[in-house]
Amino acid sequence: ITRIEGHLKIEATVDGGEVKDAKCVGTLFRGFEIFMKDRDPRDAVHITQRICGVCPTSHGTTAALNLDAAFGVADKIPNNGRILRNLIQGANYIASHIVHFYHLAALDYVDVTEVADYDGTDPELLKVKDFIARALAAGDMSMLAPFYPRYEGDYRLPKKVAQAAVAHYVEALNMRRLAHELSAIYSGRMPHSVAVVAGGVTSHPSIDSIS
Numbered sequence: 289i290t291r292i293e294g295h296l297k298i299e300a301t302v303d304g305g306e307v308k309d310a311k312c313v314g315t316l317f318r319g320f321e322i323f324m325k326d327r328d329p330r331d332a333v334h335i336t337q338r339i340c341g342v343c344p345t346s347h348g349t350t351a352a353l354n355l356d357a358a359f360g361v362a363d364k365i366p367n368n369g370r371i372l373r374n375l376i377q378g379a380n381y382i383a384s385h386i387v388h389f390y391h392l393a394a395l396d397y398v399d400v401t402e403v404a405d406y407d408g409t410d411p412e413l414l415k416v417k418d419f420i421a422r423a424l425a426a427g428d429m430s431m432l433a434p435f436y437p438r439y440e441g442d443y444r445l446p447k448k449v450a451q452a453a454v455a456h457y458v459e460a461l462n463m464r465r466l467a468h469e470l471s472a473i474y475s476g477r478m479p480h481s482v483a484v485v486a487g488g489v490t491s492h493p494s495i496d497s498i499s
Contacts, residue, residue, distance in 0.1 A: 296313070296315070298312055332351040332354070333348045333484055333486070336351045337479070337480045337481070338480065341479050344380070344479045344481070345380035345479075345481060345484075346380070346384075348480075348481060348484050349376075349484055352485060352486055355485075356487065359487070361486065365488050366488055369487070372474050372493065373484055375470070376471050376474050376475045376483065379468070379470040379471035379478075382467040383464045383467035383478075386464045386467065390457050391434075391457070391464075395441070396439065397441055398441075398454060399441075399443040400432075400450075400454055402447045403420060403450075403454050404424075410455055412454075413454060413455050413458075415458070416454055474493075475491070476491065
């Protein structure tokens with residue numbers, strides 16, 4: 289399966305158009321279970337985030353929740369610590385869904401070439417139209433990355449819908465950036481935040497950060 293973070297295999301047995309059996313298999317061994325051994329357990333929050341560059345916060349937060357339980361402080365997390373953890377996680381949740389839906393999956397369903405003859409006034413679509421025209425004029429399709437090279441997808445959307453989806457694709461780049469900024473305000477950086485720790489967070493809300 290392409291356009292996902294990591295490696296995934298689907299095996300399906302189909303008989304007469306009916307799925308009789310299906311298996312989902314993660315095929316990439318990463319080794320976190322091995323190299324986490326004999327380390328300070330507090331390192332887990334930072335190390336496990338390296339499992340994924342798209343959703344590192346989920347892994348770090350999960351490690352912190354486990355450490356809370358192990359250290360007997362799960363019921364002693366300050367309200368601000370709980371709220372800031374949720375804001376950091378929520379911001380990454382938004383960014384992760386944006387990148388999956390638009391920047392990883394959508395290109396299998398949206399035919400970007402439908403923008404080549406766009407005749408409207410949307411500034412984002414005009415940018416993409418010009419982007420396509422420059423590559424065609426140069427005769428160099430590699431200039432069309434990330435839209436090319438590509439697998440031929442299930443391009444059943446009407447032209448107007450496809451064009452709108454491309455505009456959303458471009459807009460989603462900025463929305464994802466804003467979500468990362470929200471996370472970084474309280475987590476220190478994004479991806480691979482540093483503020484979530486056992487017991488809460490290391491950052492504090494302020495008038496400036498809230499604004």
